[in-house]
Amino acid sequence: MPTTVPAYGKEAAERLASMADVTATDSALRRFLHGLPGVDAVGLQARAATLGTRSIKTTAKAYAIDLAISMIDLTTLEGADTPGKVRALCAKGINPDPTDRTVPEVAAICVYGDMVATAKEALRGSGLQVAAVATAFPSGRAALPVKLADTRDAVAAGADEIDMVIDRGAFLSGRYLEVFEEIRHVKEACVRPDGSAAHLKVIFETGELQTYDNVRRASWLAMLAGADFIKTSTGKVSVNATPPVTLVLLEAVRDFRAATGVQVGVKPAGGIRTSKDAIKYLVMVNETLGEEWLTADWFRFGASSLLNDLLMQRQKLSTGRYSGPDYVTVD
Amino acid sequence: MPVFEYAPAPESRAVVDIAPSYGLFIDGEFREAGDGKFFKTLSPSSEEVLSEVAQANAEDVDRAVKAARKAFESWSALPGAERAKYLFRIARIIQERSRELAVLESLDNGKPIRESRDADLPLVAAHFFYYAGWADKLAYAGYGADPKPLGVAGQVIPWNFPLLMLAWKIAPALATGNTVVLKPAETTPLSALFFADICRRAGLPKGVVNIVTGDGSTGAELVAHPGIDKVAFTGSTEVGKAIARTVAGTKKKVTLELGGKAANIVFDDAPIDQAVEGIISGIFFNQGHVCCAGSRLLVQESVQDELLDALKRRMRTLRVGDPLDKNTDIGAINSAEQLARIRELADAGEAEGAERWAPECELPSSGYWFAPTLFTGVTQAHRIAREEIFGPVLSVLTFRTPDEAVAKANNTPYGLSAGIWTEKGSRILSMASKLRAGVIWSNTFNKFDPASPFGGYKESGYGREGGRHGLEAYLNV
Numbered sequence: 092m093p094t095t096v097p098a099y100g101k102e103a104a105e106r107l108a109s110m111a112d113v114t115a116t117d118s119a120l121r122r123f124l125h126g127l128p129g130v131d132a133v134g135l136q137a138r139a140a141t142l143g144t145r146s147i148k149t150t151a152k153a154y155a156i157d158l159a160i161s162m163i164d165l166t167t168l169e170g171a172d173t174p175g176k177v178r179a180l181c182a183k184g185i186n187p188d189p190t191d192r193t194v195p196e197v198a199a200i201c202v203y204g205d206m207v208a209t210a211k212e213a214l215r216g217s218g219l220q221v222a223a224v225a226t227a228f229p230s231g232r233a234a235l236p237v238k239l240a241d242t243r244d245a246v247a248a249g250a251d252e253i254d255m256v257i258d259r260g261a262f263l264s265g266r267y268l269e270v271f272e273e274i275r276h277v278k279e280a281c282v283r284p285d286g287s288a289a290h291l292k293v294i295f296e297t298g299e300l301q302t303y304d305n306v307r308r309a310s311w312l313a314m315l316a317g318a319d320f321i322k323t324s325t326g327k328v329s330v331n332a333t334p335p336v337t338l339v340l341l342e343a344v345r346d347f348r349a350a351t352g353v354q355v356g357v358k359p360a361g362g363i364r365t366s367k368d369a370i371k372y373l374v375m376v377n378e379t380l381g382e383e384w385l386t387a388d389w390f391r392f393g394a395s396s397l398l399n400d401l402l403m404q405r406q407k408l409s410t411g412r413y414s415g416p417d418y419v420t421v422d
Numbered sequence: 423m424p425v426f427e428y429a430p431a432p433e434s435r436a437v438v439d440i441a442p443s444y445g446l447f448i449d450g451e452f453r454e455a456g457d458g459k460f461f462k463t464l465s466p467s468s469e470e471v472l473s474e475v476a477q478a479n480a481e482d483v484d485r486a487v488k489a490a491r492k493a494f495e496s497w498s499a500l501p502g503a504e505r506a507k508y509l510f511r512i513a514r515i516i517q518e519r520s521r522e523l524a525v526l527e528s529l530d531n532g533k534p535i536r537e538s539r540d541a542d543l544p545l546v547a548a549h550f551f552y553y554a555g556w557a558d559k560l561a562y563a564g565y566g567a568d569p570k571p572l573g574v575a576g577q578v579i580p581w582n583f584p585l586l587m588l589a590w591k592i593a594p595a596l597a598t599g600n601t602v603v604l605k606p607a608e609t610t611p612l613s614a615l616f617f618a619d620i621c622r623r624a625g626l627p628k629g630v631v632n633i634v635t636g637d638g639s640t641g642a643e644l645v646a647h648p649g650i651d652k653v654a655f656t657g658s659t660e661v662g663k664a665i666a667r668t669v670a671g672t673k674k675k676v677t678l679e680l681g682g683k684a685a686n687i688v689f690d691d692a693p694i695d696q697a698v699e700g701i702i703s704g705i706f707f708n709q710g711h712v713c714c715a716g717s718r719l720l721v722q723e724s725v726q727d728e729l730l731d732a733l734k735r736r737m738r739t740l741r742v743g744d745p746l747d748k749n750t751d752i753g754a755i756n757s758a759e760q761l762a763r764i765r766e767l768a769d770a771g772e773a774e775g776a777e778r779w780a781p782e783c784e785l786p787s788s789g790y791w792f793a794p795t796l797f798t799g800v801t802q803a804h805r806i807a808r809e810e811i812f813g814p815v816l817s818v819l820t821f822r823t824p825d826e827a828v829a830k831a832n833n834t835p836y837g838l839s840a841g842i843w844t845e846k847g848s849r850i851l852s853m854a855s856k857l858r859a860g861v862i863w864s865n866t867f868n869k870f871d872p873a874s875p876f877g878g879y880k881e882s883g884y885g886r887e888g889g890r891h892g893l894e895a896y897l898n899v
Binding site for chain 1: 423425426427428429430431536540692693694695696697699700739748749770843865866
């Protein structure tokens, strides 16, 4: 197995260059993606369900809750977002539980591009990242120059991470190389003047890709194009992250690293609201990828209401009693 | 130490109350064995004595058969819908007591609670529900307008799925109007005795179900008893052959569900991740104590390396240990005797030149344990490719073409089950038509349903259990 390098480094780019033959033409890329092993839906769902029966108690639960908190991309993506709302969310991300300073901070605050500067300012001095959704999020229906401008704007405003959406229309009609090139262009747009770059998360909107085979192909396509993270959903359609879909992503990053040595992160997003759900995802990461992925550098939750449930469960563990929604902050 | 270490999550033992000793269940009552003998039943995960159970002798068996004969008259005369009421009632009580029964089963058998809770018990209840539904519809089963029961069924069941095998035997027998004398396995008698209590609570008429516990000699007495009309046996091929010899030339109808050495065939276009899961559940489900276990992996040479890497990686995540821990994947081997047999065959595999591999795993110091084990470089000539190991040991063989896969898969005295892994539908159908096995799974393995008949070819036995076909074994047709 090749030595491991992170997807966001220079070495990763060299590794990907060695796969250039696969992405040279539309037909080569199609042959490669369609040559990936198929996914048996029944078996996949059964595996995800079985992992969901793991019983995580006491010390393991305490560990998992803190780990989950530290992996959250605390998100607000509403038309009604204001600087005030974003600042409140940032404060919450830094100090999730005002009564307990031992609670870890979340991984990042995820906002629309125009809120990046506000978030950046509010998070100054903390370890939190600012993630911005870009590329005509959530539908992705805009011309490439618009998407690139969207991305550059967010990066210029200080975004540490860019969450882009793929063109599902192009993917579903089989124009894989177009999707590939688009991701590459966005990756280039993530580069700052000083040569460093915002990390790129690529959202598939798996609820629109529909089949697990498509999800696996999209995962490989995005990783070949240089994705630092692959992400299930925008949270804006009816079906968002599910355990089986996330399991396909996890298997894809595992296989991609085995093939190229490049390690890519995974972010399920949308619909993960309870501690119980979050712990199921962590179990899935643990038993599919192992501890190398069990950090906020390699696994994230895209969520908003999840944090409060984790805090309530954390209080329950430390006090033995359930407190209630008035003992966590609303944002 | 791993970063994300799962804390112990034991299911509570307090939900099950095991008496210090149990008698025989004959004619609706528990009674001591004629000569007052008992034997101990152990928890294989700790060697702790769980209870003492009566050892039935010839007179006890005779008493049980007579009770069943007496009950047969009125039971068989009941309208099917009335018999169904009892079966539905039994099924519901099983569901209500499923947690208790799951813990009991894991204690006495050694299987992980995750399996007894999520597989055994739901299937047990489903089996009674399913055959309850048939009881008043026998005229539509395809065996004539008014098919008659046989009489008294003598049933001998194994230790691998104690309560599930009981359900497979008792549910169709009762639905069709037979009465039964059942002998549970020597190492796992407890759930059958709890079932006896369930029969009482369901108000089942006395003598319809009788449970006689004991060792092989009790089973032999039951099978040879002239008062029974039907023998149903699940267990080893060796004992099955002895039973067939015993009943030869008598009026008794026989069904035998015996051993297996199933081939799990993985083609190069298989969904690899799911195939790995299927291989794992095929051989490590219930510690490999499964007659239809996929104990021979036939993998196409072109994907052998990739598949074995994935399989080993997956095997490293298997959690071996306390059967009552909800996170345990592989529990204890059922008995010292079985452990010795697994060890002997595994050692033979090594001695004959196959390459042995097992993930690092710490086994408990007391009880009977065997780490999940993989043998590569196995050929058709090795003992571990031919003999049923009945343990968590997988033999890996390779093939180059579909014809070679069929030839190797069928090249065994057994023929109980087989698995096919490919994304190509036409290949599934063509393979299934050529494999000589009673059950063929495609892109899955070890899936059971009461509506689906189960049984073998060749030395895996004859007769079918489950589904409409399962009625035939208990009807005079």
